[in-house]
Amino acid sequence: METARRVAVVGGGSVATSYLFHFVEAWEARPGAPSAEVVVYEPRESVGRGGAYDVDLDSNLLNVTAGSMSVAGDDRQHFFRWLKQNGITEFRGEPITMDGFLPRPLFGQYLEEAYRDVLQRAERCGVAIEHRRAAALELERLASGFGVRASDGSRESYDRVVLAIGNLDSIAFPQLKGDPRYFDTPYPVRSLCNAIPSDATVGILGTSLSAIDAIAALAANGHRGLIVCVSRNGRLPCVRGTMNAPTPLRVGFKQWLTAMVETGQRVPLKVLIDRIQEELATYSIQAADLLQLAEVNPDPLRFLEDELRESSSAPRNWQSFGNALNDVVDQLWHLLSPEDRQTFDRTIRPIWMARRVTFPIANARTLARMMQNGQLRVRGGFHDVEKAASTFTVRCEGVRPETFSCDAIVNATSFSCDAARSSVPLLQALLREGSAVADPHGGLQLDFASGGVVTADGTIQRDLTALGSMAAGTYFWTNSMDVNARLAMVQARQHVHAMRHDLSTV
Numbered sequence: 001m002e003t004a005r006r007v008a009v010v011g012g013g014s015v016a017t018s019y020l021f022h023f024v025e026a027w028e029a030r031p032g033a034p035s036a037e038v039v040v041y042e043p044r045e046s047v048g049r050g051g052a053y054d055v056d057l058d059s060n061l062l063n064v065t066a067g068s069m070s071v072a073g074d075d076r077q078h079f080f081r082w083l084k085q086n087g088i089t090e091f092r093g094e095p096i097t098m099d100g101f102l103p104r105p106l107f108g109q110y111l112e113e114a115y116r117d118v119l120q121r122a123e124r125c126g127v128a129i130e131h132r133r134a135a136a137l138e139l140e141r142l143a144s145g146f147g148v149r150a151s152d153g154s155r156e157s158y159d160r161v162v163l164a165i166g167n168l169d170s171i172a173f174p175q176l177k178g179d180p181r182y183f184d185t186p187y188p189v190r191s192l193c194n195a196i197p198s199d200a201t202v203g204i205l206g207t208s209l210s211a212i213d214a215i216a217a218l219a220a221n222g223h224r225g226l227i228v229c230v231s232r233n234g235r236l237p238c239v240r241g242t243m244n245a246p247t248p249l250r251v252g253f254k255q256w257l258t259a260m261v262e263t264g265q266r267v268p269l270k271v272l273i274d275r276i277q278e279e280l281a282t283y284s285i286q287a288a289d290l291l292q293l294a295e296v297n298p299d300p301l302r303f304l305e306d307e308l309r310e311s312s313s314a315p316r317n318w319q320s321f322g323n324a325l326n327d328v329v330d331q332l333w334h335l336l337s338p339e340d341r342q343t344f345d346r347t348i349r350p351i352w353m354a355r356r357v358t359f360p361i362a363n364a365r366t367l368a369r370m371m372q373n374g375q376l377r378v379r380g381g382f383h384d385v386e387k388a389a390s391t392f393t394v395r396c397e398g399v400r401p402e403t404f405s406c407d408a409i410v411n412a413t414s415f416s417c418d419a420a421r422s423s424v425p426l427l428q429a430l431l432r433e434g435s436a437v438a439d440p441h442g443g444l445q446l447d448f449a450s451g452g453v454v455t456a457d458g459t460i461q462r463d464l465t466a467l468g469s470m471a472a473g474t475y476f477w478t479n480s481m482d483v484n485a486r487l488a489m490v491q492a493r494q495h496v497h498a499m500r501h502d503l504s505t506v
């Protein structure tokens with residue numbers, strides 16, 4: 001039987017909160033139903049924030065506008081209304097608008113409150129939710145459901161388990177781990193600021209969003225030393241346009257995708273590209289322009305200055321299109337054959353990553369100022385980093401090879417979703433026992449429709465599902481709150497529906 005009355009949610013970050021929000025909402029819609037129990041395994045003190053929205057400095061900005069961040073998969077303005085209800089109307093002396101970029105810790109506060117609200121609603125409709133401050137270490141397959149062994153010594157059985165364990169620690173630079181001057185992650189950025197002397201030369205490995213968080217935090221903390229920010233391509237993300245208007249995809253395109261998914265057939269990459277080009281044309285975007293923009297590798301300061309100008313002078317339609325694609329990105333990915341996914345990874349993913357990930361203009365202005373006054377160097381050609389007696393040596397190759405001597409190193413190459421190489425006991429146990437298989441594109445192999453974890457012998461376990469980065473290989477863009485919340489909503493509704501069916505047949 002695949003239905004359940006006791007549910008274990010492993011992880012208590014934003015994705016788990018979205019799941020619980022929709023689980024209780026779906027349960028409320030069935031008055032008079034018997035009770036259900038949900039245990040949330042989360043070692044942190046509270047449920048809601050997870051890693052991305054943890055308590056930290058306000059320089060950690062959301063990279064999505066306030067009007068588009070939400071715990072709810074079908075209500076984008078839920079957060080914005082919460083701000084209003086709580087009288088939070090200004091940030092940095094400016095009125096808060098739907099287009100503004102707010103601190104991630106503030107969004108974390110909202111998530112914590114959303115969870116508390118879920119608890120109250122759950123109680124009223126017969127769902128008991130408990131936060132267990134422990135890590136789930138192992139799952140044991142039972143005749144029906146799973147046993148969960150946790151770090152507090154408990155071992156309990158559940159009819160259903162939802163994995164929402166978030167991003168995995170970076171696996172880069174193992175040779176530097178343990179050195180007190182090496183920071184394996186920029187987070188919390190407050191720790192960086194406390195630990196790194198303000199006149200130190202700081203090497204930041206990575207030039208994407210996490211690197212920008214580290215630079216913005218050091219800048220806000222009055223750092224005076226040189227900051228060297230390096231990666232292989234030296235490419236900063238694009239700047240989010242300030243005049244963009246949300247533009248939905250055409251209904252016909254969405255219907256076509258849904259119909260293709262329902263057929264269960266693959267669609268050749270070329271056919272999908274053609275369909276996307278048709279959509280792009282309706283946004284007045286030429287696909288060739290996008291490709292050309294991504295190919296050039298300009299001087300970082302000139303790139304940033306161009307980005308600042310373009311972001312504040314006219315709407316950036318390709319960014320609106322990218323946002324709109326979040327509604328169907330999982331379907332697009334699902335339609336590709338394994339071979340086409342490989343081709344995509346080789347040829348289009350780098351362009352997608354370079355174009356799709358954007359950052360707020362306030363941080364872009366900070367970076368540009370620091371580059372102009374020589375405090376910040378951004379460059380490509382990163383080759384390696386080596387520990388010396390009292391410093392680190394960062395080597396870059398290319399037309400102008402350079403070596404930097406740094407007092408501290410920050411690994412900002414982003415998190416991992418590589419389950420196969422993870423040292424997380426829960427994942428290792430699942431993979432070892434064949435209860436799960438690592439997906440080559442990230443996370444675990446899942447059934448697209450249910451999110452059910454697929455075993456080594458190909459069985460779909462609908463009572464063991466995954467969300468967030470452990471679903472990256474199945475749904476592709478699981479590093480965006482709106483995509484994760486939507487997928488969590490779908491799963492929660494499916495689970496409650498299955499439980500309702502179960503309860504009506506006992």
Ligand SMILES: Cc1cc2nc3c(=O)[nH]c(=O)nc-3n(C[C@H](O)[C@H](O)[C@H](O)COP(=O)(O)OP(=O)(O)OC[C@H]3O[C@@H](n4cnc5c(N)ncnc54)[C@H](O)[C@@H]3O)c2cc1C
Nearest residue numbers: 011013014015050051052062063135136165166468479481
């Ligand atoms: C730094 C950063 C900034 C981001 N900013 C944005 C943004 O501005 N806008 C946006 O749309 N998206 C953003 N994202 C992307 C996306 O919203 C996040 O990835 C999102 O937080 C993922 O939530 P999660 O709950 O899956 O993971 P997490 O937030 O990592 O939470 C997972 C939780 O699971 C717990 N856990 C892990 N293992 C176990 C275990 N074995 N047992 C019990 N508990 C466990 C952890 O303690 C953690 O609290 C950002 C991501 C990051 C990393």
